[in-house]
Amino acid sequence: MYKLTGVTRTYRKGGKTVDALAGVDVVIGDREWLAIQGPTGHGKTTLLQLLGGLDRPTSGTILFDGKNLGEMTEAEITRVRATSIGFIFQTFNLIPTLPAAVNVELALAPLRLDAAERRAQVARALDAVGLTDRAGHLPAELSGGQQQRVGIARALVKDPAVLLADEPTGNLDETTRDEIIDLLAQLVRDRGLTLVMVTHDSTVAARAERIGQMRDGRLLFDGAPVTGGDRQP
Amino acid sequence: MLFLTYLRLELRHRLRQAVFIAAGLAVGVALVITVSAVAAGTSDAQAGVLHGLYGIGTDMTVTRPFGHGDTSPGHQVNAGEHVDWLGTNRGLFGSSAVPAIAGLPGVRSAVGVLVADQSWTPLNGHVARTPSNPYGLPLSIPVDGVDPASQRLGPLSEARVISGRDLTAADSDSDVALLDSGYARANHLRTGSVITIAHHQLRVVGIVTEPGGTVPDILIPLRVAQALSNAPGKITTVDVAVDSAADLAAVTAKVKAQLPWADVTTSATLAHEISGSLGETARLARDLGRWLAIAVLAAAFLLAALLTVTAVTRRVREFGTLKALGWPARRITGQVLGESVTIGIAGALVGTGLGYAAAAVISRIARNLTATVAAAPGHREPMGFIAGSNARTGQHFYHPIPFTGTLDSLPIHFSAPVGAGVVALAIGLGVAGGLLAGALGSWRAARLRPTVALAHAG
Ligand SMILES: Nc1ncnc2c1ncn2[C@@H]1O[C@H](COP(=O)(O)OP(=O)(O)O)[C@@H](O)[C@H]1O
Ligand SMILES: [Mg+2]
Numbered sequence: 001m002y003k004l005t006g007v008t009r010t011y012r013k014g015g016k017t018v019d020a021l022a023g024v025d026v027v028i029g030d031r032e033w034l035a036i037q038g039p040t041g042h043g044k045t046t047l048l049q050l051l052g053g054l055d056r057p058t059s060g061t062i063l064f065d066g067k068n069l070g071e072m073t074e075a076e077i078t079r080v081r082a083t084s085i086g087f088i089f090q091t092f093n094l095i096p097t098l099p100a101a102v103n104v105e106l107a108l109a110p111l112r113l114d115a116a117e118r119r120a121q122v123a124r125a126l127d128a129v130g131l132t133d134r135a136g137h138l139p140a141e142l143s144g145g146q147q148q149r150v151g152i153a154r155a156l157v158k159d160p161a162v163l164l165a166d167e168p169t170g171n172l173d174e175t176t177r178d179e180i181i182d183l184l185a186q187l188v189r190d191r192g193l194t195l196v197m198v199t200h201d202s203t204v205a206a207r208a209e210r211i212g213q214m215r216d217g218r219l220l221f222d223g224a225p226v227t228g229g230d231r232q233p
Numbered sequence: 234m235l236f237l238t239y240l241r242l243e244l245r246h247r248l249r250q251a252v253f254i255a256a257g258l259a260v261g262v263a264l265v266i267t268v269s270a271v272a273a274g275t276s277d278a279q280a281g282v283l284h285g286l287y288g289i290g291t292d293m294t295v296t297r298p299f300g301h302g303d304t305s306p307g308h309q310v311n312a313g314e315h316v317d318w319l320g321t322n323r324g325l326f327g328s329s330a331v332p333a334i335a336g337l338p339g340v341r342s343a344v345g346v347l348v349a350d351q352s353w354t355p356l357n358g359h360v361a362r363t364p365s366n367p368y369g370l371p372l373s374i375p376v377d378g379v380d381p382a383s384q385r386l387g388p389l390s391e392a393r394v395i396s397g398r399d400l401t402a403a404d405s406d407s408d409v410a411l412l413d414s415g416y417a418r419a420n421h422l423r424t425g426s427v428i429t430i431a432h433h434q435l436r437v438v439g440i441v442t443e444p445g446g447t448v449p450d451i452l453i454p455l456r457v458a459q460a461l462s463n464a465p466g467k468i469t470t471v472d473v474a475v476d477s478a479a480d481l482a483a484v485t486a487k488v489k490a491q492l493p494w495a496d497v498t499t500s501a502t503l504a505h506e507i508s509g510s511l512g513e514t515a516r517l518a519r520d521l522g523r524w525l526a527i528a529v530l531a532a533a534f535l536l537a538a539l540l541t542v543t544a545v546t547r548r549v550r551e552f553g554t555l556k557a558l559g560w561p562a563r564r565i566t567g568q569v570l571g572e573s574v575t576i577g578i579a580g581a582l583v584g585t586g587l588g589y590a591a592a593a594v595i596s597r598i599a600r601n602l603t604a605t606v607a608a609a610p611g612h613r614e615p616m617g618f619i620a621g622s623n624a625r626t627g628q629h630f631y632h633p634i635p636f637t638g639t640l641d642s643l644p645i646h647f648s649a650p651v652g653a654g655v656v657a658l659a660i661g662l663g664v665a666g667g668l669l670a671g672a673l674g675s676w677r678a679a680r681l682r683p684t685v686a687l688a689h690a691g
Contacts, residue, residue, distance in 0.1 A: 054557060075561065082559025093554040095239075097246035102238055109235050110559045118235075154558070 001162060001194045002028040002051060007060035008217075009046050020046040022217030023060070033188060033195045035205040038214030044198040047214065048164050051196060052085050053077040065161070082110035086155030090167035092147040094139040094154075101126065101135040104154045111158060125157035126150075129183060145176035149183070156187060163188065165197040169204055181207055240571050247544060251576050254537045258580030258666045259587060261530035262659045266588025268522035269658075270649035271595055277650070292481060293473040294498045295334060295488055297324030315356050316371040319431045319462040321349040323469040328455075330492055334471055337487045339480040345468035347378035347458045351430050351451070374416075375449035376430065378458020378468075381405055392448050397424035397439030404454050408435040414442040416450035431461040530662060533580075537670035541573050545674040552678050562679060569678055570671035577667020581660040588659060592649040 009021040020043045028034055036044050049055040050062055053069050062069045065084075069077060086107075094103045104122045113121070126132050129149040139147055148168060155163055168184070169177040181204055188195045197208065205211050213220045244251050299322065328345045335343040351374040354360050362369040381400035395414060410430075412422055417440050422428065426437045428451070435457070441448060459465050475484050485497045545552075555565050 052557065078556075078559055078561050080559075081557065085559075087554075087557040089554070091550075093550060093557075095551055095554070097242045098239065099242075102235070102242070105235055106239070106555065106560075107558045110561065110564065115234075158559075 001030050001032070001065065002026070002196075003061075003063040004028075005061050005063075007047075007050065007057045007062060009043075009050060009055065010058045019217050021050070021057070024217070024219045026212065026219050028194060028196060031188075031192050031194055032210065033185075033208045034197070035208035035211045036196065036198045036214055036219070037200065037202070037205050037211060042214045043217040044214045045166055046217075047219070048166050048196065048198055051162075052087060052164050053081055078110070083158065084161045086158065086160040086163045088148070088151050088155050088163060088165035088168045090170040092139070092144075092151045092171075094147055094150055096139050099136045099138055100131060100142065100150045100153075103139070103150055104157050107154045107157050121157055122153075125153040128156065128187065129153045143176075144172050145179060148172065148176075148180055152180075152184065152187070156191070159191075160193070162194045162196070165195065167198055167200065169199065169201060177201070177204065236568065236571065239568060240575060243572055244575060250540055250544065251572075251579075254533075254540055254573075254670070255576045255580035255583065257533035257536045258577055258663050259584035261526065261533040261666070262581050262584025262663050263587035263591060264522075264526040264529050265662060266585060266651055266655055266659050267591040267595065267649070268526045269655045270588070270592035270651045271522060273652060273655075274596070274649035277648075291472045292475045292499060293484065293488075295330065295471040295473060295492070296469060296496045296498070297326045297494050298496055299324045314354075316352055316354040317429065317432055319349050319351050319376060319458065321347065321462060321464070321469055323348055325464055325467040325469060326492075326494070328466055328468045330495075331468070331471055333491055334473055334488055337484065337491065339476050339484045339487070341474040341476050342383070343471050343473045344380050344383050345455065346380075346470040346472060347455055347462065347464065347467065348449075348469045349376050349378065349458060349462050350374060351376050374451060376451040376453060376458065377449040378455040378462075379452050381454045392441040392443040394439050395442050397437070399439060399441075400452070400454060404438075406456055407454065408433065408457060409438045409454065410435045411439045411441050411452040412437055413448045413450050414440050433461055530666075534666045534669055537573065537576070537666050538673045541569075541670040541674040542677050545569060545677045548678075565678060566675035569675040570668065573671035573674060574664060574667040577663045577665070577670070578660070580666065581663020584663060585656055585659055589651055592651050596648040 004024050004026045007021055007024040008019065011018045011020055022043075024043075024047060036047065038044055046055070050057055050069075051064075053064075053072070056070050060070075064080065069080075072080070094100075095106065098106070101122050104125055105118055108118045108121060123132070123135075126135055129152050131146060131149050131153065134142060134146060134150075139150070142150065148171075151168075163184075165184070169180055172180060184195070184197075185207055187193070195208075197204070199205050210221065213222070331343050331345040334340060352371040353374060354371045360369040360371060379400070381404045382402035392411075394411075397411075400409065400411060410428060412428075417423060417437075422437055424437055424439060427434050428437060429435075430451070430453070435453060441452070453461075455468070459467060473484070473488075475481055481499050485499060488495055488497050552565050555568075556562070
């Protein structure tokens with residue numbers, strides 16, 4: 001799915017430069033579930049942004065399905081995001097003024113679907129995350145776990161190839177965390193998705209097929225899950 | 234439609250702010266409409282005043298300043314003496330000026346008028362003393378000598394014959410007269426009656442009325458008027474119509490070159506002379522009103538822009554999320570623009586309603602304005618006298634004095650019309666306010682880092 005070669009990303013911060021990514025080389029296979037762990041400030045989010053085409057590398061190449069993301073026009077990258085990539089956020093990022101169903105529907109807006117088909121897909125996605133009866137609720141009327149389910153429905157509704165999740169359980173208690181991870185695991189398996197998930201939580205990381213460690217902008221694999229990782233502050 | 238659902242729910246969420254912005258725009262738009270309506274009303278009213286003075290179609294009036302030997306001499310009047318003569322206190326000039334002006338390029342037509350007054354006392358010489366005539370001076374009755382062949386210009390241009398007939402070319406030397414309907418009614422005169430001017434009898438052939446009420450009391454053929462006032466071949470006024478109003482200044486210059494003594498008055502020069510409550514209203518609408526409208530509109534635009542930018546800044550994460558969902562930048566921009574244009578349209582509609590209401594209220598309050606006009610030199614103004622009496626002999630005397638710029642106070646029917654163009658402009662302004670705010674907002678949104686959606690809250 002992804003092939004990253006020598007990917008760097010340098011930020012300028014008031015005269016100083018920060019190498020958020022300092023040469024990442026990795027191949028992420030189709031239908032693979034990759035967990036990325038590592039302490040805060042070591043480049044995990046930056047890597048997800050590059051994988052999602054929200055940002056471009058300072059150097060190196062990112063091949064997505066064989067196409068170089070760094071060489072695509074903004075319109076092409078936007079199109080890839082709209083059709084093939086689903087984001088799941090730690091803070092859920094639902095639009096507070098819109099009911100759950102409309103939040104999910106927003107992900108279909110860039111696609112040319114007629115209203116009936118859009119609504120049918122939204123209904124299926126909400127059903128898949130078990131929230132059919134909450135379709136008309138505003139985010140503020142939902143629990144954290146329910147909000148993240150809406151977030152997952154929004155990421156899945158367009159039937160993407162890849163899910164990119166940044167600390168999807170970071171704001172949830174343990175019981176809810178396990179429910180959400182179970183749900184994700186099931187959906188990824190059923191739909192054959194590639195999942196790249198950043199997490200501090202080793203329990204969560206342990207569910208993945210492979211775990212990478214971000215250290216000072218580099219992604220390291222030692223083959224075995226790391227236990228007792230850092231906790232979220 | 235998702236666009237509308239999102240727009241509606243977002244605006245409902247920010248209802249207080251949206252109402253606030255819309256209200257600001259509404260006040261600005263309402264002021265623009267009101268001020269424009271008042272300005273249109275005053276310019277209509279001014280045009281009405283000018284037409285009243287000149288007659289429709291008259292673009293320019295040529296007169297001659299009063300000078301020595303121009304007019305009838307002063308008269309010594311003995312108490313109880315019967316007075317009846319026709320005279321003028323305006324500058325006289327030869328009627329050859331009419332063809333001279335008519336021949337100038339840019340002039341469509343020109344007619345000469347002799348503006349005069351009949352001074353008159355009853356046979357016993359005793360005029361009732363009234364507050365407006367404390368000395369019991371002879372009555373002064375406005376009489377115009379007009380060219381019976383060409384009445385499309387001048388005092389008769391707007392008059393309508395309501396009884397009898399109009400003057401015709403055949404009347405040039407006939408002892409006939411037209412009467413203003415008000416004068417005829419007050420003096421129990423009708424078609425067929427006989428009146429006396431300067432001891433000369435004339436037959437009333439028609440009664441005329443004119444909406445502005447500014448026709449002189451009596452109209453007689455020009456040559457008859459010249460004979461009766463002892464001023465053969467002389468006139469006081471030439472009414473001129475030009476081919477194009479845009480040429481007015483050029484024609485004015487040509488007239489002055491041709492007739493160096495001429496005073497040329499145009500509606501443009503006279504508009505500046507209009508004072509009184511109409512003049513005040515016009516000035517208020519023109520100066521204060523316009524600036525107030527611009528200031529309020531600018532403030533409303535600024536407010537809308539600031540609040541929209543603030544709101545957009547608060548929605549950083551929302552727009553970042555939309556971007557992550559694959560929304561093209563222009564779609565996000567469109568959403569922001571849609572919201573503020575909707576607010577702008579709402580403000581414009583409410584403002585249009587308010588503006589209509591304000592214009593209606595002003596029309597009602599200001600229905601009876603008066604216009605004080607420095608009377609056109611060639612036309613009607615009160616006759617002036619120097620008057621007194623000799624204590625020893627008991628003789629009264631009076632002397633007609635030349636026109637020196639007396640003021641006429643005319644009642645004006647005022648209304649502030651709201652034109653379709655103004656409404657379109659106002660709605661355009663409201664939408665423009667929304668667009669401006671939205672453009673600034675989406676410019677701000679576009680400058681936001683696209684990655685903020687993933688930035689952690691803590
Ligand atoms: N937009 C940015 N501008 C400047 N520096 C940034 C920006 N985003 C991230 N960084 C820096 O890059 C490094 C990596 O950040 P990030 O990828 O967010 O780490 P993580 O997600 O692992 O906590 C940090 O030092 C952070 O301060
Ligand atoms: Mg991070």
